[in-house]
Amino acid sequence: MQFKSIWGAAGAKLLTRSDIVTTTTIWGGDYTQFNEFIYNNNTGTIPLLWSDCYVGIYRANQVLSNLPNVADDNFTQEERDQVEAQAKFLRAFFYWQLAYNYGKAIIHTDIVSQIEDFTKAPSSKEDVLSQVVIPDLEYAIENLPVEWSEKGRITTGAAKSLLAKTYLYEKEWSKAASLLLEVIESGTYSLASDPVENFVLAGEYNSESIFEINYTLNYKENNLASIVDDYSDRTGSEASNIGVSFAGYEAGGYNSCLPTYWLEEMFIDSDEKDPNYGKWGSNVYSRRTYASIVTEKGLGPYFGSDDPGTYAAFRYGWASKIKKFIPWDTNDGPLNQGLGSGCGVNYKVIRLADIYLMYAEAVLNDNGDVATAIEYIDKVRARAGVITLAQYQADNGGMIPQLHLSRFNSDDPSSRSFTEVNAASIMTHIQMVERPLELCFEGHRWHDLRRWGITEDVFKARRADELVMISKLCTEDPVSQAIDSDKESVVYPWYIEEYVRTQYAGPAANYIPEEHDFLGIPDVEIQTNPLANE
Template identity: 25%
Template sequence: MKNIKIFSVCLLASGVLLGTSCKKFLEQPALGKLSTEQVYTPAGVDGLLIGAYSALDGTAQDNAALGGGSAWEAAGSNWVFGSVAGGDAHKGSDGTDQTAINQIAAWTLDASNGFLNSKWKAVYEGIARCNNTIKIANLVAGIPDADKTNIIAQARFLRGHYYFELKKIWNMVPYVDETTTNFMVANDQDIWPKIEADFQFAYDNLPPTQSQKGRVNKWAAGAYLAKTYVYQKKWTDADALFTTVIASGTNAEGVAYGLTDNYEDNFGAATKNNKETVFAIQQAANDGSNQISEANNGDMLNFPYNSPFRCCGFFQPSMDLANSFRTDAAGLPYVNDYNSHPLKTDQGLGGVSSGNSFTPDAGNVDPRLDWTVGRRGIPFLDWGNHPGQDWIRAQSYAGPYSPKKNTYYQSTKDTYSDQHSWAPGSANQINIIRFADVLLLAAETKVQLGNLDAAQVLVNRVRARAANPASYVYKYVNAANPTGGFTTETAANYVVATWPAGAFTAMGKDQALKTVYFERKIELGMEGQRFFDISRWGIAQQALAAYYGFDGQFASDVTGASWTPNKNEYYPIPQFQIGLQTVGGASTLKQNPGYN
């Protein structure tokens, strides 16, 4: 979808909630814009829908976020709001670069933080595009009924996604749809029923397959609706729908949902849109458009520093996350005391160029570690063994690790990377929901309903994939020529097992729930979900305390950080938006509790 040019919808969208009025654009020549005659056609309506898809990654042209700000401020991956804020990762780089993220990482932010306003504007731009699609589709003649229903259902799915984003970040937000005419809307209503209604409509009306990759189908809507139930603790509703999706669901091409043999296939551009893909933000590179925004520029900062990627050293996995991949002699995780079994690192040792030798940790680990975390001495895809500090901007600030899931391969960089700007882009898709996520949400639901054996079966499906040698990382045939292939010798001591029969029942509901939570942490690490999980589970304070306590010994960025209950479950409403809706000294928007 990303390689289809974005239709400009400014002439149809309200400028409210975006901080930019379309009126000033209308006073200029309409260069590059579509006329009303072009829009009010079947092709025009589909173009509007493509525009709604194109807003998913939150970015526009020239490294900008939709509505203004830098692309990474509104990234569809939620690497800042979900992963950095949740302890998956340090901000990275050094303390002087992108200082607004420092406040988010340490939970010292207030309503003036610019990332908040950029994300708000970008998401509401996506909503405006969905609303325009729905409105115009209902006015245009000549669209076959089945096609019109499909278009509207896709737009409502996307609108449900955008509002889900707003809900999990801010909780109470204004709701506007295609019928709204007064855009001074208060944020005094719970919007979960509206989100449910959009996903329910999509589930009831989308076809099971679509003609183009990237378009959502019935089963993606069902999975997202079930996830909506989970966030509201509607366990019985969630259980029934997950059961149906797991048993009958397919991707948009009609391939039955399942787990890929190789965990890494969910992140490489050459293997995207596979049987595990439920809903993903599509990315493209080198498609002839020469548009920077085609290739995930929301994550363009997130490559190793001083490396072949050129920029920029952000989004460094935390030691807390890395330690979570340690396994015991039986191949099971240390759910309760993982930081008591820390991995060996090269923190403070100096990189390869310093001449100091380093032998990677020889203990048992889960192979998902080495597809998630770039660490010294372990193959970094086909770019060579990670050289440690040589690829880290400031170890003492953010630790020894590099991100990996967003990275492209050296052997296919001419196809799957974009080098049009000062930092690279990648054609790797951004996973919003993949089948492993569905299985673990279903397992969480089963535990909440007291069905511990069924929950264990679902968790074991995920662990069995990690235990498959196809998911291991292997050493190079020749480390001096890393694109020359891999041996059959594992890069680390990978020991992973499924939980033995009856384990969940024996441990009881509370510990079984912790075990499911922990599996989500390691399966979905660095995928923008962690903070939203620990917040909805009510464990953010203790989870972040563990992270701050361990990593704070080595990395100064989280020294003294703290998370405040009954406040930091949600982010502050952007002050700019409150001001934008202020008339006579009173705003229609109310700030979230605990924030000034």
């Protein structure tokens, strides 16, 4: 599971295909190609993700093919069924990745050993789901326990959650809602008290975790985190190399992935802290803001520094940095120890907050149940320490604010636009506020934009806001986009030095749904399998 294309520096490159993650042109390369939609089917992560998924599938098929040969006295029937269920879950997981990243996959449910067996045409996303993903997950649901004594093993809750997510993506709302409610009402999971517990070492396998990939720096020490498993000349570690992409220079990273200005504005200006949380004292932002990004005004340590002024120079137009899944709360700077930017923080693939938001979306689209949707959205908002939608309604005559709209770019930044509460407005809130803020940098945003069919509209809207921002903050030089010192008073809600970085010109101009909604099958597959391009 520890493939760097699933979670690591290679996979992080795919995160830049959204409105919430940008990159720095200092390093360029694959990050810029994905960010600006100028990649092709040979660009770095595309062949790597394809290959990694099939390594995982091959391993699962090995277990499934050889399990019948294991003597009966080695297993009880229940144990045998559980082994089969775990292997089928993993096979479903990797085929899920192929289906939703490439829109198709070549189906192999047995060990492939003959050359002619590799020559096979790809199946559609729908066929991959119906022939492999759904039946494998259904088997896993029936044969996996609710929990194990060993942490990290796959449970029936994980299988139900991934199947529910599949149904949600396919707009089978009733099926998704039913499974999601089963997970919620199982009593197995509960929200962590603070969002930050999901993204630091101390919060691994907490009450909110449903399925996570384990990493550690304490096993196979001093081995590279940039590779997985064993090679003929190198031995991989059990650590993630996500720090290369997420961490700042001072921590051994490269700032390759950065929050966009729009996302930072959402956190700082729209994620309004609930005044009832008096214990926050001088903390000016929401709990999930502090859990997700580090800003110039951020409080608390960032790799040993409590002084925002030493957060590695917010220069070059950078306004904030990512905190999730890197050990920013430590003082020893482990990312800077020559370990291929090794990071031991686990990656939560599925957690309860996502289940709540998917359930809200499912019931909203299934039968227009606005009240239940708000109830589950507000569970997430209450934990985040922000004003709930119910409270907004109570304070504003039943209306809620359009929190996704930039106040900085409006004619009157001191006011906020409000809207009636209905299925459409709550769906917009899920799409533009709750999911991007709660789940940012966790690998969901691109899939969300694509499945909702709003990617192009979002990029164009962000680009329009960006042009207004530039006109308000910058000098008349369109090339440098340097901050005009006479306009510094209007920089809020960001802290930007030197110049404004263009973040949406490429996506708005280059994104084409037919070309970019799914990745292309890599040439290496086409060269070895003539039918792969059919």
